[in-house]
Amino acid sequence: MNEFVVTVNEKKKPVNILNDTELKIKNKKYSYEISHVRNNTYLLKCGNNYFEIVADKVNNEHFSILLNGYHFDAFVRTALQEKAIHLLEEAQTATHHQFEVKAPMPGIILKVKKQGGDTISEGESIMILEAMKMENDLKAPQAGIIKEIYISVGNTVEKGDKLFLIE
């Protein structure tokens, strides 16, 4: 398998590696050459440009990348994996219409304004998350009924932790 789907900043880019020196993104062909300089440092020649890249493998799918001063979190899947996950998600939303809201940042839950079973409208404040002494209002991304709340007041949460489930 030489076809990958890479997600960078929520944008999906299909990368098709043709051979040792060429690859394709959609219909655009790029020539490439990659060298491992030391530890986390790589040199990538892409077309006629050289890029020094510092990268670390967070897990099998996730790379943390520093490139020209910018930090990128890149998530790589093979085209096949991507397709399978996509189909699975579609099947889930078709049957359940459930939506999990996750913590946008690490912090402490200061206040929970709703409880399981409450009907909520889009944009309604559900809970307050405190991070760096700032109160952040967490709002409902869609209207529905709160199916479950996974946390309670005083809990410490990490970024990406499940907070509540809307149906």
Place this chain on the structure above:
Amino acid sequence: MFKKILIANRGEIAVRIIRACRELGITSAAIYSNADKTAEHTKLADESYCIGNPVSSESYLNKEKIIKLIKDIGADAVHPGYGFFSENADFITALEKEKITFIGPSSKSVKMMGNKTAARKLMADNKVPIIPGTTKAISSVKKGLQIAEEIGYPVMLKAAAGGGGKGMRKISSPDEFGSALETTKRESLKAFASDEIYLEKFIDKPKHIEVQILGDKKGNYVHLFERECSIQRRHQKIIEESPSSFVDEETRKKITKAAIVATKACGYYNAGTVEFLMDEKKNFYFLEMNTRLQVEHPVTEMITGIDLVKEQISIAHGNRLSVKQKDVKRRGHSLECRIYAEDPNNNFLPSNGKIFHYKEPGGPGVRIDSGVGSGSEITMYYDPLISKLVCWGSNREAAIKLMKKALSEYQIAGVINNIPFLSLIIAHKSFKSGKFNINFLNEKLMDSLPSLENANGKGELETVAAIFSALLKHNSKVKIIHTHSKKINRWQEQMYE
């Protein structure tokens, strides 16, 4: 001189103070929490003591434990840095009782300036201009509405125990008043353990100008000119400079004089900063006094050549100031960029994680005050400040050019950081011309951030990042040239012959 100083802080400022102690031949004792076992300040100090769990209240803000430690290890003075205990009158009082020297002002001065309403009254009594508003806490919504009506909207609600941009809110019309007062009170109670809120007129398009002062225990005072800190996000500074390009000689004379009056009024000794807002007509108003060392103190050190931390230690020991006003000269221009682990594209949310690669810029005129290195962890427990990048040039233009170069050399991998964002600010025409105020980021930059980034090639870099990741994932089949080969090429051989 002191024999041993305990540094009740962490991060870059602890490192800064340890360095000053080392130069003065004083033993430095660091404290660290369980989250800071491998932190730079822990490694650098002559002695390091674990103080408890990562949560500040159990470590860097654990008064009893810290005071017991000071006595146990025989430290004769404490440097609080900024934040944590630096402006905590209870902590200072406790030290005073134990006859341990606090490298800072007396608890009395801190109290006088700590309550913003009392400080406003003190300033008004001493004819230092204050922003129109109350010098007492608002007793009720009704009373507040009445005062707001008198001074005219928009108005600002501020926590009397607050400061540093926390616990404040703008109100544009009477119907927002009730709920805004409630939220500000709640935030203030949580952050400062007081729900006293006062009201002042909203100053449109102000610049933030502050004056650095030094005072000793014998009643001598000097000012070290002004700093401009108008580039702020969430009311917190990210770029500071000295001198301000907006302040002319006449205004400088007036504002530094007012700052000295303010400092004398609270019987102050130590390094301190009097903050002002300056409107478009160069009228200035007292904002607050920071009775401690400021984050941005290096820009003043760069233009005056005076080491503020060493001066603080000397003052605390009872020495006279090392300089007289007539000998304080400034030279050139200095800029500071605060390097934060945060995401400017996502409301400046802190970014936590391990820094797996760290490389600082260098060259003449570049100074970095940092508390991290490769392998350091940025955690949710503390402020996400990584370092401060300070540049000095013979004039503002030269300092900006140097900063631009230094930012481009700085490599921090593993956490989202604001280096590309800072580069965009210093390249902005409004920044270069000096025509900006404290609303600059919100009004001039944030909306156009994505397009500015793309003009800077961020879109292309995303593609490169995607290509790179796919190649790495596929690396079993892709030819990666490993350059640590044993063969030395001819040219290198000749170089080292």
